[in-house]
Amino acid sequence: MTGQTRRLTVEDAPSCASLRKEALADSPEAFASTYQEEVKDGDFMxxxxxxxxxxxxxxxxxxxxxxxxxxxxxxxxxxQKMRHKADIEAMYVTKRYRGSGVGRALMQAVFAQARIWDLEQLQLAVVSSNQEAKAFYHSFGFQTYGVEKAALKHNGVYWDEEYMTLFL
Structure with missing residues (x-):
């Protein structure tokens, strides 16, 4: 499967907003904010x-x-004391394209940006029960350095989060 991976601009906001809504609805445990929180005030765009x-x-x-x-x-x-690192956030690939190389292309773009910024470390958080995502990040060399129990709670359900890092 071939496609294009690039930096998004403000002109991409409608597509980005649509995919963000899908992500929040499809994988509520993967994001700290909820669909309702993000769209409630009418200025989601x-x-x-x-x-x-x-x-x-x-x-x-x-x-x-x-x-x-x-x-x-x-x-x-x-x-200043933290400029050597960055957080990876809001990673999402629509279900139809999982396993197609989209996630890898996105991570390669992140690594290219890390080189531009001269970063030494990347960090992220992933829900502990998401074995597929954890395996994906491990495949790039990310290692777990901590677990926060009950990091997220929604509708009476708790999720633990693993904190992962990669030294570049």
Whole structure:
């Protein structure tokens, strides 16, 4: 399967917003915010545009047949003593394209951005029960350095999160 992976711009906000809504509805345990929280005030598109314009963050997207099918954000720490690292956030690939190389293409874009920013470390959090995602991150060399019990709670259900790091 071939496609294009690139940095998203504010012009991509409608596609990005649509995929974000899908991600929040499809995998509520994978994100700290809920679908209801993100769309409640009616300015969901504005929030998406702000994320895409953030100067310390880059969002990458993968497209197939002009459709956005995966995203990931890399957020560089802005305070001086932490500028050597960044967080990977909001990683999502639509179900139809999982296992097709989209996730790998997105991670390669993150690694390229890490080189541009001269980063030494990438960090992320993943729900402990998500074996597929954990195996994916392990395949790049990420290692778990901690677990937060009951890190997320929604509708009476708790999820633990594993914190992972990769030294570049």
């Amino acid at each position: 504005g929030k998406v545009q702000q994320r895409l314009l953030c100067r310390d963050a880059v969002t990458f997207g993968s497209f197939y047949e002009d459709q956005l099918v995966g995203t990931v954000m890399v957020w560089k720490k802005s305070i």
